[in-house]
Amino acid sequence: MTSDTLEQQQELDKRRQADQAYDAIENLIATLQLRPGTPVVESELIARIGLGRTPTREALMRLVAYGLIAQLPRRGLMVSDIQLAEHLDLLEARRALERLIACCSARRATPRQREELLTCAAQMAEAAQREDLERYMRVDQLMDRVNHAACRNRFAVAAVVPMIVQCRRFWYAYRHHGDVAEGALAHQRLAEAIAGGDGESAARASDALIDSLRAFAQQVIA
Template structure:
């Protein structure tokens, strides 16, 4: 039986993870900066236990480093490693797109196109925050629709790394192009066309790779 398209209740630790992830990916928590649990509890308005659980997950995925005598630090952006991040993400995104095209509910197919449309509108206005918010929403629907928990678990830290990289070097990016590729992915999933969905995922990864190479070569 397929999962409900939009869960009505999420664990506090998941909410804490999302909130801290947003702080890291938008560089409000800068690379190399110390992670102070009490500050995160105040920022997220969640308890110490869910915040601590979220931080442990981030240590395991490499978003946060645990160093002797220095405690927890936000991991640095590694330019040399970033192309490998994209190559690894490409394999997972192709799988997730194909699964979503096969398994998405009617409501999820409509929602993923709606998110892509929001990205297109935000890009046309040049509104970065709205664009990134819609991007995050599209990822969530896509991941739910795929019903492939293993692939989603592996891809989420890579998505955050790419989002953080993009924020750090956004002067090299073009959000209108990114929005177009997200729409291509969304339409492939919405129509149930696995080949088109995978092609959209590839186009999106090509865009991120071109962006990364411009940054690395500059």
């Protein structure tokens, strides 16, 4: 292995560890194991997720940028509050981005990505039937990643990811207002439309998914 190849592999390993740290911490926040207002102590997180200081810090920086963690003067890091008043505005912005991503994925996804989307949708339906909320959310996150990779529009993905993260936590916090099976069905229809390569159908399925999230949010806020 050449020195350049070794450096590339080391950089890839670092990026993978940072992604793993991000996934672990985001899951703790999204599932309210770290509740709003909880101080974020780096050493405790490192022990909890089992990863090093550098990937943990990189993950925390991303979560600050996404709004899940607030950086407060003289108080350090703290899990941010859920902003009920702004959530419908967030969904309005997310709708346009998700529609674009769905259309792009329908045109650009590889055969393997189309299969992966269908598999994720089936696993979400199974998790919903079993009322396994943690698995449902993990597969939901995986489906988003496949969809984002398939669309090949990094600017749209960069804009929508913080919104998805906020929506995931909102859903988990108020899940008693929602129908998990309905959510799984909306994801299945989106996966089928993208897998079928029909951009217009994918856009309509994306809108329907956001409609279901909006209806859920309105029940919570009312």
